[in-house]
Amino acid sequence: MVEGERGEVVEAREVRAPTHAEHARTLAARAEVATLSTHSTEPAGYPHGSLVLVSFAGPMPILLLSDLAEHTRNLVADDRCSLMLAEASAEEAMAGQRVTLLGRARSFAEQGSDAAKRAREVFLERHPSASDYCDFSDFNFYGLEMETVRYIGGFGRMSWLTESEWKESEPDPIAPHADGIITHMNDDHAGNLVDYCRAFGGISDTQSATMTRVDRYGFEMAVRTTDGEEELRLGFSNEVKDVMAVRRALVYLAKKSRERLA
């Protein structure tokens, strides 16, 4: 049921972690605003950043832009643009995740009505108040014909993603619940976290442990030992699909760790 990073007491040595593409898609799935960068027409020659609302239909960002806005005029002249999304909750901005999607803006007005309908639906689900103006004649929904994706996961963790890595990855289904799970574990199950570190992490001198992350593949803890702090990632033996599966896994691990340490 569990895999640890150290060899001693674990079923397997490899602990799967989310890929950069998965991190990027997870961030996108929760994004509400983005910076749209376009080629400025007036003054010409400058990249122009502007704030936009965004919602994702799977891998496709959906924007709602007014013909009257500067960025839309810029896109009419040159449809090449990028969309930068940043983790809203990052306390230390540079340690937070962000994603830049580079591509060509495509109006859904030019595409079949099913695609346009779906774009409208996806956008309004995230931004219900846009229903006040989204049907004005100067507003249109836009998608992005993707060229490449830049992911930055914090200091020194970054990569270019191909369009297919981006498209074929799935957002983490646990992400919307991660804060709740982490708070619950740290507040009510601190003893179990210590047991996990001792039983599965091979850190027998664990004094206390704090859960810091949880995702579909496992979870991470900041571990205090007699020697100082270290980080430990433990993996679930199977990818979890929902919050109930996380709960089952953590309860199972609690029982199992007590048995091992007995």
Add this chain to the structure above:
Amino acid sequence: MVEGERGEVVEAREVRAPTHAEHARTLAARAEVATLSTHSTEPAGYPHGSLVLVSFAGPMPILLLSDLAEHTRNLVADDRCSLMLAEASAEEAMAGQRVTLLGRARSFAEQGSDAAKRAREVFLERHPSASDYCDFSDFNFYGLEMETVRYIGGFGRMSWLTESEWKESEPDPIAPHADGIITHMNDDHAGNLVDYCRAFGGISDTQSATMTRVDRYGFEMAVRTTDGEEELRLGFSNEVKDVMAVRRALVYLAKKSRERLA
């Protein structure tokens, strides 16, 4: 001491409000992060948005960029860029203020050591944890040789600012204290707000009033009357320079309004 929007009971009809340039400079003075848009070199032809820390030395944005970062390589090839700042606290993003500065990035390494020193100081004051890496050889401080500034104050409130409008305006000294003043007035002086509306706003059927904004020139209220809601802006007779002056003005107005209504 007070100026109202209506003619009836006020000393003057003109109520001064912050200009777009003042709003923009006020936003900049409090900014911590921005989106930097550069001309991408690889892939070429796309504007590339990335997250950066920012701090302002008066009208001049200061950035700290690594030579290893994509945006810095882009700037070496083409120094034209823009910097987009958005109000962090805006609940409804599109109703919030944002500013885009367009210009050419200039490394302080090429400029006199006094300017470089001042840039470092200003940046570290806002971002103390950057002292861990700002002296690494691949990091340099950058400013912006401004071309133009785009201000968006919310739906339909926007303008282009000239470099001199930007440079000659001053951030609002009250802005860092505005939330505190508003909370205090709404929690503890709701009765005085009603008096202000009746005595100086000419809204004799005011039922309740909520302060929504305060700045160096005056303050705004959402006013409930027997007919519904309306907005009222009242001006201070002199521009206030600090939070104590706001306090004195509001106390004076409270007394004056009671006298008028007696």
